[in-house]
Amino acid sequence: SQQGEEDPQALSIQEGENATMNCSYKTSINNLQWYRQNSGRGLVHLILIRSNEREKHSGRLRVTLDTSKKSSSLLITASRAADTASYFCATVPSGGYQKVTFGIGTKLQVIP
Amino acid sequence: GAGVSQSPSNKVTEKGKDVELRCDPISGHTALYWYRQSLGQGLEFLIYFQGNSAPDKSGLPSDRFSAERTGGSVSTLTIQRTQQEDSAVYLCASSPRWVSSSYNEQFFGPGTRLTVL
Numbered sequence: 001s002q003q004g005e006e007d008p009q010a011l012s013i014q015e016g017e018n019a020t021m022n023c024s025y026k027t028s029i030n031n032l033q034w035y036r037q038n039s040g041r042g043l044v045h046l047i048l049i050r051s052n053e054r055e056k057h058s059g060r061l062r063v064t065l066d067t068s069k070k071s072s073s074l075l076i077t078a079s080r081a082a083d084t085a086s087y088f089c090a091t092v093p094s095g096g097y098q099k100v101t102f103g104i105g106t107k108l109q110v111i112p
Numbered sequence: 113g114a115g116v117s118q119s120p121s122n123k124v125t126e127k128g129k130d131v132e133l134r135c136d137p138i139s140g141h142t143a144l145y146w147y148r149q150s151l152g153q154g155l156e157f158l159i160y161f162q163g164n165s166a167p168d169k170s171g172l173p174s175d176r177f178s179a180e181r182t183g184g185s186v187s188t189l190t191i192q193r194t195q196q197e198d199s200a201v202y203l204c205a206s207s208p209r210w211v212s213s214s215y216n217e218q219f220f221g222p223g224t225r226l227t228v229l
Contacts (some may be wrong), residue, residue: 033217043155043203045217088154090218100145100218101167102155 007105014111021106030094034074038085054064081112093099114219118204124227133189133224136204139153147203194228201225
């Protein structure tokens, strides 16, 4: 089974609207990270949330983590056309293991 | 400063040939990862290097795949006797330290697109 499954797999919204993406995982984690991938800039790290944190903000990004439900959400507020990209969550397991597991991503399209 | 670089950016090869993909991590980064991304898919972990420790090879799909990291810096991923299912984008990432530490994001290279005919 796949760790870090994003939902929805595709999302299309109008510029200015908020976009919410979810990630579920199966095993205990040390931290969870969100990345963005677009053709212009490749894969870029957005935000990291540790297992003992519940919420984190960075500019227009808000990430929540619920370890009891093994899920995380990424909220992008006031979306822009430039936010069009694929968004991946990546989980780093607890216990000192370094194998990072990425989900298949959410493809976000922001329509101007 | 310079980011992670990978070469070649594109590689077309015939089935059965060997290929070598190179990754130059950010200077000073001790952790280095290789991933594979098939079209429209997520990233599949292949191998992880941390300093002088033995690499974590648990993600390598077969014994045709191998990787080394010389001098704790440059890494080479080698695929022997390539198959069509090896076609994918191979991504390398480096990190200042192990990712289970706080604030350790991975910095990705642009990838090598491998096409096996």
